[in-house]
Amino acid sequence: MDFIADGFIQAFKMLFAMDEETMNILLTTLRLTGVSMAGILLVGLPLGFLLGYFDFPGKRVIRTVVDTLLALPTVVIGLLVYAFISRRGPLGEWDLLFSVSGMAIGQVILGTPIVIAYTATAIEGLDSRLRLTLMTLGASGAKLALTSLWEARYLVLVAALTAFGRIIGEVGSAMMLGGNIKWHTRTITTAITLETGKGDFALGIALGVILILISLLLNISLSFLRRRTQN
Amino acid sequence: MRINKKSSIIALMLVVCMLAFGSLATAKAPVLRMATTTSTDNTGLLDYLAPILLKDTGIEIQWVSVGTGKALEYGRNGDVDVVLTHDPAAEDKFMADGAGANRRNVMYNDFVLVGPANDPAGVKGMPVTKAMATIAAKGQPLVSRADKSGTHSAELALLKKGGVKDFDKAKWYVQTGQGMLKTLNIAEERKGYALTDRGTFIKYQDTLKGKPGLVIICEGDADLLNRYSVMAVSPLKHANAKYDLALKYIDWITSSKVQKDIANFKVSGKQLFFPTAEIRSGH
Numbered sequence: 001m002d003f004i005a006d007g008f009i010q011a012f013k014m015l016f017a018m019d020e021e022t023m024n025i026l027l028t029t030l031r032l033t034g035v036s037m038a039g040i041l042l043v044g045l046p047l048g049f050l051l052g053y054f055d056f057p058g059k060r061v062i063r064t065v066v067d068t069l070l071a072l073p074t075v076v077i078g079l080l081v082y083a084f085i086s087r088r089g090p091l092g093e094w095d096l097l098f099s100v101s102g103m104a105i106g107q108v109i110l111g112t113p114i115v116i117a118y119t120a121t122a123i124e125g126l127d128s129r130l131r132l133t134l135m136t137l138g139a140s141g142a143k144l145a146l147t148s149l150w151e152a153r154y155l156v157l158v159a160a161l162t163a164f165g166r167i168i169g170e171v172g173s174a175m176m177l178g179g180n181i182k183w184h185t186r187t188i189t190t191a192i193t194l195e196t197g198k199g200d201f202a203l204g205i206a207l208g209v210i211l212i213l214i215s216l217l218l219n220i221s222l223s224f225l226r227r228r229t230q231n
Numbered sequence: 232m233r234i235n236k237k238s239s240i241i242a243l244m245l246v247v248c249m250l251a252f253g254s255l256a257t258a259k260a261p262v263l264r265m266a267t268t269t270s271t272d273n274t275g276l277l278d279y280l281a282p283i284l285l286k287d288t289g290i291e292i293q294w295v296s297v298g299t300g301k302a303l304e305y306g307r308n309g310d311v312d313v314v315l316t317h318d319p320a321a322e323d324k325f326m327a328d329g330a331g332a333n334r335r336n337v338m339y340n341d342f343v344l345v346g347p348a349n350d351p352a353g354v355k356g357m358p359v360t361k362a363m364a365t366i367a368a369k370g371q372p373l374v375s376r377a378d379k380s381g382t383h384s385a386e387l388a389l390l391k392k393g394g395v396k397d398f399d400k401a402k403w404y405v406q407t408g409q410g411m412l413k414t415l416n417i418a419e420e421r422k423g424y425a426l427t428d429r430g431t432f433i434k435y436q437d438t439l440k441g442k443p444g445l446v447i448i449c450e451g452d453a454d455l456l457n458r459y460s461v462m463a464v465s466p467l468k469h470a471n472a473k474y475d476l477a478l479k480y481i482d483w484i485t486s487s488k489v490q491k492d493i494a495n496f497k498v499s500g501k502q503l504f505f506p507t508a509e510i511r512s513g514h
Contacts, residue, residue: 087309087469095471097310098264098295179295182278197413198273199438 003201011206021182022206029187032100033168036107040163044112045156048119049145053131063120069113074106078173081106085177098179103187106173111163118159122152154225161225165218169211260291263476266305267315268381269410271459272296274430274503279496280489288483290476298410300379306330306462309469313477315484317428317459318381331462333478335485338493338504339458342385343432344449345415346371346424354424359449360393363426367395370403372423376414377406381457386426389454412438419444428457430503437499458507461485484508 014022051062083089085096085105096102126148134144149156171189178185180194188207195204271277272294281292295305299316306314307330315337316322325331344359346352352371354362366373367390376383390398398404405423407414411431418425425445427435436444449455461484463477483489490506497503 087471092309093471098293181293181295184293197410197416199412199416199435 004205007201007205008209010202011209014202014206015209019206022203022210024183025186025188025191025207026210028100028185029168029189032103032107032174032187033164035100035104036111036167037160037164039104039108040111040115040167041160043108044115044159044163045119045149046145047112048116048156048159049123049149051116052120052123053145053148063117066113066117066120070117072110072113074110074170074172075176077106077109078176081109081173082176097177098181098185100178100185103174103178103185106177107167107170110170110173111167114163114166115159118162119149119152119156122155122159123148125155126151154228157225158222161218161222165215168214260285260289261473261476263290263292263313263473263480264311265292265294265313265315265480266302266311267294267296268299268302268317268459269296269412270317270382270428270431271315273410273412274434274498276430276493276496276504280484280492283489283492284480284483287489288479290479292480296410298376298378298380298383300383303330306464307468309464309472311464312473313461313463313480315459315461316381317457318384319458319460321379321381321384322460322462325462330465330468332465332467332474333481334460334462335481336507337459337461337484338490338506338508339456340429340504341450342382342426342455342457343429343447344424344426345418345432345445346448347422348443348446350448351422352424355448357449359452359454360389362449363389363424364393364395366424367393367398367401367403370401372403372405372418372421373398374405374407374414374418374421374423374425376409376411378408378410380411382411382426382428385455385457389426392454415445424448430498433498433501433503459504 051059051066081102082097085091085094085102087097096105130148130151131144134147139147169189171193174185174187175190175193178187178190180186180190186194188211192204192207192211195201195207267277273296277292277294277296284290284292295302295311297305299318299321302311302314302316303321303325305311306325307328314325314331322331322334326334344362346354352362352366352369354365357365363373375386405417405421407417409417411427412435414425415427415432415435417423429450432445432447461481463474463481464472466472466474485508490508493504493506494502
């Protein structure tokens with residue numbers, strides 16, 4: 001049992017000493033989630049708005065597809081994206097495999113359905129009179145969309161945070177697409193996998209602590225937002 | 232006020248995008264991508280060599296460490312520029328298929344059979360093939376990487392030589408499908424035997440810091456030699472592979488200076504790899 005205690009002690013020492021490797025892993029993770037979240041929001045918000053705001057034939061089918069994608073296993077995403085970005089694949093020229101950009105592609109695919117589904121639900125839940133009011137005031141197109149998204153802002157933020165929570169804790173596609181390259185594509189989750197496999201627990205626990213702290217922060221802000229929406 | 236809020240959202244999104252994409256565009260030294268085996272990575276050899284490479288040649292190396300089989304597969308796909316592996320038979324095939332170029336010997340170490348200190352199968356000191364056959368006959372756990380790595384190939388060859396058959400579904404044959412250090416940890420948990428390269432085993436013991444774990448059961452057989460070679464990914468198959476960088480790397484790692492560096496690499500005061508670049512590959 002002492003290796004667990006040792007691990008925690010060493011973990012906190014590493015955290016406070018700003019151990020270079022730990023910091024690099026943390027920064028890589030933040031960089032990756034930053035790129036991914038930008039992609040997820042840029043794709044997910046407009047699509048979510050369209051899906052929630054307009055009625056069109058086939059809407060229910062699309063809704064079902066999006067809901068199914070919510071449960072897509074991360075290793076399947078990893079496999080598919082790998083096939084595309086391997087130098088042998090159709091996007092091979094772009095040199096995306098084993099890079100943060102390649103990992104981000106996987107995470108965008110992972111997180112976007114979450115944002116689409118939650119945003120659509122949020123927009124659907126808006127008071128229908130809002131649309132009429134906005135149109136009476138002469139709003140249209142992007143302005144209409146932005147105002148509606150703004151009205152649904154707390155739920156949209158919950159959508160974004162949920163997507164963030166899913167991608168930051170994800171290991172399957174990160175491992176396959178990033179290759180766990182030290183100083184470059186090693187993230188918190190892939191590093192924990194590696195260190196546990198090596199029987200080297202300190203770094204694993206240090207990173208685990210960081211991940212738990214991030215989840216905690218996320219949860220606190222989520223419940224804060226929920227309360228604000230309900231009021 | 233509403234307009235202000237909306238523009239603040241837009242501004243926020245712009246900032247996020249700028250942060251995200253700005254971080255992608257950082258200037259870099261030429262990057263060489265290598266696929267290699269878990270043994271060279273787990274022992275720390277690559278961490279030790281990478282800064283020397285950067286200093287000597289200005290090349291930054293990034294490596295993915297997987298089993299030899301997968302490393303060669305990455306080479307075949309052109310997902311890396313150079314491979315460093317230890318399975319002569321699989322490497323012969325890689326070269327014969329035209330997937331690789333300029334194969335050179337780099338170093339060797341040896342395999343050892345490790346197991347629980349109390350040696351439940353009673354095979355200590357036997358020739359390794361006989362030891363493995365005895366372990367099989369007694370149904371003691373033999374933990375295999377089973378991941379088409381160089382070590383896995385060597386283990387299969389030894390089992391074949393020892394006349395062990397039908398082990399794939401045998402209860403005593405534990406197939407982990409994972410890297411060497413992981414497999415050693417699983418062997419320790421299961422009180423089983425495992426074939427490993429000596430370098431990784433020294434690293435494993437070093438991590439344990441004197442706590443009891445697996446010990447060496449068989450060593451020193453001629454059957455246990457473990458040769459590493461380096462190969463460039465063929466520029467004929469993959470025009471976008473960085474062949475010139477790969478050649479520079481191969482020249483560098485086989486140079487007498489770096490060969491000395493490899494000999495000087497030690498864990499717990501023990502030499503892990505023995506240079507062999509001066510011996511031309513026999514193929």
